[in-house]
Amino acid sequence: MSRKKTPKNKGASAPAASALPAVNGPRPARPGTARPGPEAPRSGPPQPGRPSLGGGGDFYDVAFKVMLVGDSGVGKTCLLVRFKDGAFLAGTFISTVGIDFRNKVLDVDGMKVKLQIWDTAGQERFRSVTQAYYRDAHALLLLYDVTNKASFDNIQAWLTEIQEHAQHNVVLMLLGNKVDSAQERVVKREDGEKLAKEYGLPFMETSAKTGLNVDLAFLAIAKELKQRTMKASSEPHFRLHEYVKREGRGAFCCRP
Ligand SMILES: Nc1nc2c(ncn2[C@@H]2O[C@H](COP(=O)(O)OP(=O)(O)OP(=O)(O)O)[C@@H](O)[C@H]2O)c(=O)[nH]1
């Protein structure tokens, strides 16, 4: 894998389009890294209509794995904490070591969809660890930081890496995070939109700090994955691109 190095361990390597949940095989043991608990599905999502009980006591109908990827410091861990706990991790930046995960069950149009969300380390030195997890991911949220141009420039390299290691049909969404930091912004919204269009990706700007579009990003992923599982659904066809375009809020909306 070819990857540009930047002074702050900024990642980098390339593209893919969106796609469908694949059946997961058992996860190989990786010493020193977090792994799913007993609630993790061992052989793909359970069938709809046969509710399962997760190890945390959450009932769910279907389960999917979502991975957060992007340069170190773009806000992956904060995005996950915002989504899971509704809080913001302010203060000292503690860089993720290896990989970690959290579960959350969403109600998606009457179905309990469990997302097992993997928070990867953006630092280059953990790349070989995180690469091994791509193949099991049903969806990827690829983040850059709108206040950090290098993190945006590295998106293409991340897309290359995704293309190399993830399922060809993985659901992929591009997120420009930290839009609350208007003064420090160096990546315009239009630049993010342009890049996303170039690669055919759904795109939103988010803020883990204010919560802007955070729940929406995960809900959109869950809706897309659920739809792909329901082969002969009578529900209207869900269109991920249109949904995030329609529902996504602007950076100046809804400040606390
Ligand atoms: N203003 C602002 N700061 C944020 C936001 N999200 C994250 N941060 C800050 O950015 C820094 C890095 O956030 P993390 O979530 O730890 O970054 P990360 O992508 O997980 O980094 P690695 O674990 O090293 O890959 C922290 O100091 C956060 O407080 C956001 O939406 N707005």
Ligand SMILES: [Mg+2]
């Ligand atoms: Mg982190």
